[in-house]
Amino acid sequence: MLEVANVSKWFGGLPALQDVSFTVPSGRITALIGPNGAGKTTLINCITGVDTAKSGKILLDQCLVNTLPAHRIAALGVARTFQNLKLFSNLSVLDNVLTGLTVKAEQSFVFSMLRLPALRHQERYLRLRALESLDDFGLSNKAYWPASALSYGEKKRVEMARAFVGDPRLVLLDEPVAGLNTDETVQIAQHIRQQRSAGHTMLLVEHDMELVMDVADQIVVLDSGRCIACGTPEAVQKNPLVLEAYLGRMEATA
Amino acid sequence: MNGFHDLLQFIFAGLTNGAIYTLIALGFCVVQNTMGIVNFTQVDFVSLGGMFLFSGLFWAGLPMGMALFVAVAGVTVMGMAVERLGVRPSRSKDHLVLIFLTIGISIVLRGAMKLIWGKNRMAVPPLAGEEPLRFAGASILPQAVAVLVITVLAIVLLVFFFRGTRLGLAMRAVASNQAAASVVGIPVGRIKAASFALAGALGGLAGVLVTPITTLSYDVGVLLGLKGFAAAILGGFGSFPGAVLGGVGLGLVESLTAGYVSSAYKDVVAFVVLLLVLFARPKGLLGK
Amino acid sequence: MLSAKDNIFYFLYLHRTGLTVTFLSILLLLWPMVESNPYTVGLSNLIAIYVLVVLGLNLFIGYAGQISLGHAAFFAIGAYGSAIATTTLGLPAWPSMIAVALVTVLVALAVGVPALKLSGHYLAMATLGFNIVVYTVLVQWDTVTGGPSGFSGIPYLTLGSLVFDNEIRFHYLVWTFAMVALLLCLNLVRSGVGRGLAAMAEDETAASTLGVDIRRSKVKVFVLSATLASIAGSLFAHCYAFVSPESFNIFVSVDFMIMVVVGGMGSIWGTLFGASLITLLPEWIEALDTFKEIVHGLILVLILLFLPQGLIAGLVESVRKKIALSK
Numbered sequence: 005m006l007e008v009a010n011v012s013k014w015f016g017g018l019p020a021l022q023d024v025s026f027t028v029p030s031g032r033i034t035a036l037i038g039p040n041g042a043g044k045t046t047l048i049n050c051i052t053g054v055d056t057a058k059s060g061k062i063l064l065d066q067c068l069v070n071t072l073p074a075h076r077i078a079a080l081g082v083a084r085t086f087q088n089l090k091l092f093s094n095l096s097v098l099d100n101v102l103t104g105l106t107v108k109a110e111q112s113f114v115f116s117m118l119r120l121p122a123l124r125h126q127e128r129y130l131r132l133r134a135l136e137s138l139d140d141f142g143l144s145n146k147a148y149w150p151a152s153a154l155s156y157g158e159k160k161r162v163e164m165a166r167a168f169v170g171d172p173r174l175v176l177l178d179e180p181v182a183g184l185n186t187d188e189t190v191q192i193a194q195h196i197r198q199q200r201s202a203g204h205t206m207l208l209v210e211h212d213m214e215l216v217m218d219v220a221d222q223i224v225v226l227d228s229g230r231c232i233a234c235g236t237p238e239a240v241q242k243n244p245l246v247l248e249a250y251l252g253r254m255e256a257t258a
Numbered sequence: 259m260n261g262f263h264d265l266l267q268f269i270f271a272g273l274t275n276g277a278i279y280t281l282i283a284l285g286f287c288v289v290q291n292t293m294g295i296v297n298f299t300q301v302d303f304v305s306l307g308g309m310f311l312f313s314g315l316f317w318a319g320l321p322m323g324m325a326l327f328v329a330v331a332g333v334t335v336m337g338m339a340v341e342r343l344g345v346r347p348s349r350s351k352d353h354l355v356l357i358f359l360t361i362g363i364s365i366v367l368r369g370a371m372k373l374i375w376g377k378n379r380m381a382v383p384p385l386a387g388e389e390p391l392r393f394a395g396a397s398i399l400p401q402a403v404a405v406l407v408i409t410v411l412a413i414v415l416l417v418f419f420f421r422g423t424r425l426g427l428a429m430r431a432v433a434s435n436q437a438a439a440s441v442v443g444i445p446v447g448r449i450k451a452a453s454f455a456l457a458g459a460l461g462g463l464a465g466v467l468v469t470p471i472t473t474l475s476y477d478v479g480v481l482l483g484l485k486g487f488a489a490a491i492l493g494g495f496g497s498f499p500g501a502v503l504g505g506v507g508l509g510l511v512e513s514l515t516a517g518y519v520s521s522a523y524k525d526v527v528a529f530v531v532l533l534l535v536l537f538a539r540p541k542g543l544l545g546k
Numbered sequence: 547m548l549s550a551k552d553n554i555f556y557f558l559y560l561h562r563t564g565l566t567v568t569f570l571s572i573l574l575l576l577w578p579m580v581e582s583n584p585y586t587v588g589l590s591n592l593i594a595i596y597v598l599v600v601l602g603l604n605l606f607i608g609y610a611g612q613i614s615l616g617h618a619a620f621f622a623i624g625a626y627g628s629a630i631a632t633t634t635l636g637l638p639a640w641p642s643m644i645a646v647a648l649v650t651v652l653v654a655l656a657v658g659v660p661a662l663k664l665s666g667h668y669l670a671m672a673t674l675g676f677n678i679v680v681y682t683v684l685v686q687w688d689t690v691t692g693g694p695s696g697f698s699g700i701p702y703l704t705l706g707s708l709v710f711d712n713e714i715r716f717h718y719l720v721w722t723f724a725m726v727a728l729l730l731c732l733n734l735v736r737s738g739v740g741r742g743l744a745a746m747a748e749d750e751t752a753a754s755t756l757g758v759d760i761r762r763s764k765v766k767v768f769v770l771s772a773t774l775a776s777i778a779g780s781l782f783a784h785c786y787a788f789v790s791p792e793s794f795n796i797f798v799s800v801d802f803m804i805m806v807v808v809g810g811m812g813s814i815w816g817t818l819f820g821a822s823l824i825t826l827l828p829e830w831i832e833a834l835d836t837f838k839e840i841v842h843g844l845i846l847v848l849i850l851l852f853l854p855q856g857l858i859a860g861l862v863e864s865v866r867k868k869i870a871l872s873k
Contacts, residue, residue, distance in 0.1 A: 054754070074754035075760070077755075078754070078756055084755055092745050092749065092752070095741070102738070102741055109737070110739065111738070112739075113734065116733060130738070166756075295667075296666075296670070350850070355850050357667060358803065358846065359847060359850045359851070362843050362844075362845075362847035365839050365843030365846065369838065369839025369842075372836065372840075373840065377836075488675065495667075495668075522686040529676075529679050530679060533675050536661065
C-alpha cells in the first residue's frame with residue numbers, strides 16, 4: 005500500500021532521516037516507534053506533503069507522491085491526525101469533521117454560490133456521513149458544540165473522526181494517545197481496532213508501548229533518522245539494536 | 259555641465275528624502291524586532307514630531323534648540339503611551355487583530371491631531387536659515403544639510419545604543435528570543451515599552467527634520483511613513499543596515515525617477531518598487 | 547411520521563437562509579412606498595453599494611483570514627472603468643460593466659497571484675501599495691480620468707425604456723444586486739468551499755492536509771472580492787453620474803476594513819450592519835467632519851480590544867455557547 009524507499013531529509017546540516025525504507029501493508033496497522041527526535045514526525049510530514057523528502061521515493065499504491073503538494077496527497081486518500089491537535093476552534097465539532105470530507109465535496113466557487121439542488125443533496129449526504137463518523141467515536145451528542153469547548157480527550161477523538169470520515173486509503177495517526185489517561189487510551193485502542201476491522205490501513209506513531217504492542221501488526225523502529233528494525237511486535241521486542249536504542253538512552257540519562 | 263548639476267541636485271534631494279525614510283524605517287524595525295508586529299502608528303509619530311515642534315515654537319515660545327528637544331521627547335512619551343494604552347491591553351495575539359489595532363490607533367491619533375491643531379497646513383521654520391546653499395553647482399537647503407547630518411548622527415548613536423548600553427542589549431535579547439530573555443530576568447514588558455519609545459523618538463526626529471521642508475498637517479506623516487515602510491521592506495524588514503540601505507536607495511530611486519522620467523508619478527515610484535520587491539524577493543536586499 | 551407542524555418547521559429550518567433573504571428583500575421592496583425622502587433613500591443606496599464591496603472583503607479578510615488594505619482600488623477600477631467606457635468611449639452600459647469586471651478579474655489575478663504568496667503585514671503593504679498606485683494614476687492621468695476634479699457626465703443605467711435616474715429607482719437597482727450578492731455569499735459560506743476557507747484561515751497546514759488548495763483558494767477569494775468591488779464601483783458611477791479620486795484612496799480602503807471589523811470578520815449578515823453603521827455615522831454625529839477619524843478609529847480599536855469577532859458575531863457567539871453548554 006505505502007512504500008517508503010531510501011528517504012532522506014536534512015534540516016540544514018542535521019540529518020533528520022537517513023535512507024529510511026519500509027512498507028506499510030494494506031489493511032494492517034504499522035507502528036512507527038523510536039526515541040524522541042528519531043525523525044518520526046518528519047517522516048509523517050514527508051508522507052503527507054507537509055514537508056518534502058530531499059531524496060528517496062514515497063509510493064502510494066505504486067503512485068509516486070513525494071513530489072506532490074499536501075492537498076493532492078489528501079485527494080489521493082491520505083488522512084492524518086496531529087501530535088499537537090489541529091482542530092478548527094472557530095468551527096463546530098460537526099463542521100470540523102465535515103472538513104475531512106473536503107475532497108468529496110463540491111470544489112467550485114460558482115456552483116457553491118448557486119446552491120443548486122444537486123449541491124444541497126450532496127451537503128445532506130456529507131452531513132449524514134459526518135454524523136455517522138462522530139457516532140462511531142461516541143461524540144454525536146456534541147456535534148453542534150464549538151470545538152473549543154470539548155475536553156482534550158474528546159478533541160483527539162474529533163480529529164480521528166475527521167481523519168476516518170472520508171474513508172481514506174491510509175490514515176497516519178501521530179501520537180493519538182499522547183496526554184490521555186488510561187481509560188481514554190483504552191477507548192482509543194478500541195477505536196483503532198474497530199477501524200482496522202473496517203479495512204482501514206494505518207500508520208501509527210506512538211510512544212505508548214502498551215498500545216503499540218496491543219494493536220500493531222508490524223513495527224518499524226527509527227533511531228536518529230535511521231530505520232533500525234522492522235518486523236512483528238515479538239521480533240522487534242527482542243531485537244538487540246532496538247533495546248540498545250531505548251535502554252542506551254535511558255542509561256545516558258540515569 | 260547643466261546635466262551634472264541636475265544630477266547632483268537630484269542626488270541631494272534623494273539623499274535628503276532617503277535620510278527621512280531611513281529614520282522612519284528604523285522606527286518600524288525596532289518595533290518589529292522586539293514585538294514582532296508592524297506598528298502603523300509610526301506614521302503618526304512623524305506628524306506628531308512636527309506638531310510638537312510647532313507648538314513648542316509658537317505656543318510655548320521656546321527657542322529652536324529647546325523646541326526640537328521637547329518635540330522629540332514628547333513623541334517618545336507618546337510612543338510609550340501608545341504601547342501601554344493601545345497595544346498591551348489587547349486580549350488577542352492574532353496577527354490580523356494586532357495589525358488592525360495599530361491601524362485603529364493610528365486613525366485615532368490622526369483624528370486627535372486634526373482636532374488639536376486643525377485641518378490646515380502649517381509652516382514650520384527651518385533649523386538654520388532659509389537661503390539655499392550652493393555646492394558644486396547645485397543648491398541645497400540648509401535644512402536638508404541638517405537632515406543629513408543629524409540622521410547620520412542618529413544612526414551612529416543607535417549603533418552605540420544597541421552595542422554598548424544595557425537597555426540596547428536587552429532589547430536585542432528580547433528581539434532574538436523573548437522567552438529566553440525573560441528567563442534571564444529581562445523585564446520584557448518594559449523593553450516593549452522602551453522599543454515603542456525609541457520608535458517614537460525616531461519618528462519624531464524624522465518629523466521635526468522634514469516638516470520645515472514639506473510643511474505640516476495632521477496627515478503629513480502618512481505618505482512619508484508608508485514610503486518609510488516601503489524602504490524598510492526594500493532593505494529587508496527587520497534589518498537595521500537594511501533600513502539604511504533601503505531608505506537611501508528608495509530616496510535616490512524616487513528622486514532620479516522624478517527628475518528624469520516623470521515628476522507627476524513621483525509618489526508611485528516608492529510603491530511600484532515596493533510591489534516589485536514583495537513579488538520578486540520579499541526578504542528585501544539584506545533580509546533574513 | 548412527522549406532524550404537519552413539524553414538517554413546516556423543518557422546511558423553514560432547511561431553507562432558513564433563502565427565506566430570510568426573501569423576507570428582507572420583500573421589506574426592501576416595500577420600503578420606498580413608506581419612505582419617499584430622496585435623501586434617506588439615497589443614503590440606503592450608498593449602504594447597498596458598500597455592502598457589495600464589504601461582502602467580498604469580508605469573505606477575504608474574515609473568512610479566509612487574509613488582509614487587504616487596498617480594496618478601494620478595485621472599487622475605483624469598476625467606477626472609472628465604467629465611466630470611461632460609457633462616457634468617453636460611448637459603449638453601452640451593461641456590457642461595459644461586465645467587461646470592466648473581467649478587466650478587474652485580470653488585474654486581481656496579476657496582483658493577487660504574487661501578493662498572496664505573502665502574508666500578514668507583507669500582504670497588507672502590497673495591497674496598500676497597489677491602492678496608492680491606482681489612486682495616483684487616477685489623479686495624475688488627467689487626460690483620461692479627469693484628474694483631481696473628477697469625471698462627470700456618466701450616463702444612467704437603463705433597462706429597456708426604464709431609466710434609473712432617481713433615488714427610488716436606484717434603490718431597486720442597487721439593492722437587487724446587494725441581495726443577490728448576499729445570497730450567493732451566504733451559500734458559499736455554508737458550503738464545503740466555505741468550510742475549507744474557514745479551515746484555511748485558522749490553520750493552513752491542517753487545511754492543506756485535508757485537501758484544501760491553499761494558494762488557489764486565496765486567489766479565488768481575492769478575485770471574487772475584487773469582482774464584487776468592481777461591480778459596486780460601476781453601480782456607484784452610474785448612480786451618481788460623477789466620480790473623483792477622493793472616493794478611492796487608502797482611507798476609503800481602511801473604512802471598508804472598519805466596516806468588516808464592525809460587522810464581524812467572517813459574519814456575512816454582519817456586513818449589512820457594518821456597512822450601515824459606518825455610512826450612517828455622519829448623519830448622527832453633526833460635527834463628524836472634525837471627529838471622523840477619532841470616531842472611526844475608536845470604534846475600530848474598541849472592537850478589536852474587546853470584541854474581536856465584531857459586535858454581531860460576538861453576541862451570537864456568546865449566545866450560542868450558552869445554549870450549547872446548557873444542554
